[in-house]
Amino acid sequence: MNNYRMTPILKLNDNFEVSMNKIRLRFAPSPTGYLHIGGARTALFNWLLAKKLKGVFILRIEDTDVARSTQESVDAILQGMEWLGLDWDEGPFYQSDNFPLYKEYVQKLLDEGKAYRCYCTAEELEAKRERAMKEGRKPKYDGTCRNLTVADAGRPSVVRFRAPEEGVTAFNDLIKGPISFNNEELDDLIIERSDGTPTYNFVVVIDDASMGISMVIRGDDHINNTPRQILLYEALGKAVPQFAHVPMILGSDKTRLSKRHGATSVMAYRDMGFLPEAMVNYLVRLGWSFGDEEIFSREDLIEKFSIEAVGKSAGVFNPDKLLWLNAHYIKNGDPERLAGLLVPFLNERGVDPDAGPSLPAVVKTLQERARTMIEMADGALFYFREDYEFDEAAAEKFLTPESSILLAELKIRLSALESFDAETIGAAFKQLCTDMGVKLPQVAQPARVALTGKTAAPGIFEVVETLGKKVTLTRLDRAVAVAKNLPVH
RNA sequence: GGUCCCAUCGUCUAGUGGUUAGGACACCGGCCUUUCACGUCGGUAACAGGGGUUCAAGUCCCCUUGGGAUCACCA
Numbered sequence: 001m002n003n004y005r006m007t008p009i010l011k012l013n014d015n016f017e018v019s020m021n022k023i024r025l026r027f028a029p030s031p032t033g034y035l036h037i038g039g040a041r042t043a044l045f046n047w048l049l050a051k052k053l054k055g056v057f058i059l060r061i062e063d064t065d066v067a068r069s070t071q072e073s074v075d076a077i078l079q080g081m082e083w084l085g086l087d088w089d090e091g092p093f094y095q096s097d098n099f100p101l102y103k104e105y106v107q108k109l110l111d112e113g114k115a116y117r118c119y120c121t122a123e124e125l126e127a128k129r130e131r132a133m134k135e136g137r138k139p140k141y142d143g144t145c146r147n148l149t150v151a152d153a154g155r156p157s158v159v160r161f162r163a164p165e166e167g168v169t170a171f172n173d174l175i176k177g178p179i180s181f182n183n184e185e186l187d188d189l190i191i192e193r194s195d196g197t198p199t200y201n202f203v204v205v206i207d208d209a210s211m212g213i214s215m216v217i218r219g220d221d222h223i224n225n226t227p228r229q230i231l232l233y234e235a236l237g238k239a240v241p242q243f244a245h246v247p248m249i250l251g252s253d254k255t256r257l258s259k260r261h262g263a264t265s266v267m268a269y270r271d272m273g274f275l276p277e278a279m280v281n282y283l284v285r286l287g288w289s290f291g292d293e294e295i296f297s298r299e300d301l302i303e304k305f306s307i308e309a310v311g312k313s314a315g316v317f318n319p320d321k322l323l324w325l326n327a328h329y330i331k332n333g334d335p336e337r338l339a340g341l342l343v344p345f346l347n348e349r350g351v352d353p354d355a356g357p358s359l360p361a362v363v364k365t366l367q368e369r370a371r372t373m374i375e376m377a378d379g380a381l382f383y384f385r386e387d388y389e390f391d392e393a394a395a396e397k398f399l400t401p402e403s404s405i406l407l408a409e410l411k412i413r414l415s416a417l418e419s420f421d422a423e424t425i426g427a428a429f430k431q432l433c434t435d436m437g438v439k440l441p442q443v444a445q446p447a448r449v450a451l452t453g454k455t456a457a458p459g460i461f462e463v464v465e466t467l468g469k470k471v472t473l474t475r476l477d478r479a480v481a482v483a484k485n486l487p488v489h
Numbered sequence: 490g491g492u493c494c495c496a497u498c499g500u501c502u503a504g505u506g507g508u509u510a511g512g513a514c515a516c517c518g519g520c521c522u523u524u525c526a527c528g529u530c531g532g533u534a535a536c537a538g539g540g541g542u543u544c545a546a547g548u549c550c551c552c553u554u555g556g557g558a559u560c561a562c563c564a
Contacts, residue, residue, distance in 0.1 A: 181493075192562085193562040195562080220558070368527045368528090
């Protein structure tokens with residue numbers, strides 16, 4: 001156990017402690033793709049804990065794999081973080097900027113005899129590994145070069161860390177609990193490639209140590225790397241951080257979440273009309289809970305989140321629940337803000353958002369019937385198109401000669417209204433029903449088809465109000481003309 | 490195959506020895522209603538299996554089974 005040198009736990013009501021021991025957390029994605037669901041959740045957990053404990057959140061780009069890292073990926077990750085509202089206090093730092101530092105530490109380990117040069121070729125190693133696997137033995141490095149006494153500067157070589165051959169390496173994972181490994185299971189990992197670049201397990205340790213990271217929250221696929229890293233911290237004489245390994249996210253078939261299960265990029269969800277607060281709320285609840293609560297504002301989360309309450313087991317990504325949360329946030333969102341978010345979706349549909357009713361007013365009528373901004377945009381189309389088609393079945397049922405009489409009368413009454421708010425409009429509808437001896441649906445449905453072209457739409461009084469008097473009357477005229485020409489049945 | 494991790498409704502989860510095993514999504518039904526939704530009320534549905542420990546086990550221990558991760562000159 002490494003508890004004896006645990007980072008001091010933050011005491012919130014002890015200002016001295018806080019200033020002396022600010023917890024330092026980091027998110028360290030490798031820029032080989034966009035920010036995906038799993039990474040976003042890891043970033044979120046780090047961010048939340050940093051906020052909660054008034055610590056420091058650092059963004060570090062792990063681009064030691066020069067071949068696979070791209071600037072586009074860096075930009076995509078940054079964009080994803082920004083969309084989710086996960087800001088960082090320090091960084092972004094790039095590992096590729098630290099190559100000299102890594103070099104220095106490799107040399108230090110070499111000088112101290114804690115690392116050695118290995119001249120085995122990749123091919124030889126691969127062959128040995130395959131043979132070991134086939135014979136059912138551990139495919140670990142056999143130590144061929146471990147005790148070489150003379151260096152051969154001429155031959156290409158890698159640098160290996162000299163790991164202890166016995167003993168136990170253990171740590172107390174904040175999520176999983178105590179985890180331990182027999183050192184004999186670990187082999188001498190390569191810390192510097194033959195081309196002189198450092199490898200991941202070495203670089204993370206140097207970076208986390210030099211950045212003073214006190215707690216590492218990352219995916220549980222790193223559990224098996226942890227003992228090697230701890231050994232490196234020890235060899236380097238650095239303090240070992242605390243670890244918290246978050247379980248991974250699965251697809252509906254319980255295999256690792258991938259494109260097969262749908263979108264995995266967080267930005268794809270923005271494009272599908274999801275709100276960032278819904279995404280944050282969903283992601284945090286996938287693996288973490290706080291009693292029976294489901295809805296959490298950002299402030300709630302900062303107050304209530306704790307890493308110890310994160311569950312140990314992998315979770316299935318459930319798009320339905322995300323959708324439900326999104327619907328919730330749309331329903332309760334500020335119409336002005338939603339209107340702004342809706343614009344690109346309307347543009348995509350060839351609609352000019354300025355050439356129609358006030359957007360916030362449109363949004364208000366759609367908030368409780370749209371689960372995504374796409375649904376909202378689709379539902380809003382009729383407000384902006386004067387040439388809308390009448391749904392065939394709807395027209396046949398509701399735009400009849402009989403209803404044309406009601407619609408014509410409705411037009412007269414609406415045109416006479418002084419104020420044009422939903423309440424007044426509703427009263428006019430009801431008065432019309434009374435006077436003509438019909439039920440409200442007998443007027444409301446034809447009116448709905450007349451004004452929207454469909455049978456499914458927001459409340460008819462709101463639609464009339466939102467459309468405004470002029471447009472309403474024009475549309476009513478058009479519908480009456482159609483209704484008169486449809487056959488009686 | 491070695492090592493490591495995990496295991497409560499279909500899914501996300503509450504539960505820290507004594508509960509009619511709770512909530513949420515989804516699903517089904519009632520109500521509300523100008524359509525569609527929203528809302529609301531109710532329902533179906535779970536402790537993987539086997540051994541222990543204990544007066545008492547979803548909760549503690551062991552085994553089995555099942556799932557997953559990892560074993561690179563990727564990160």
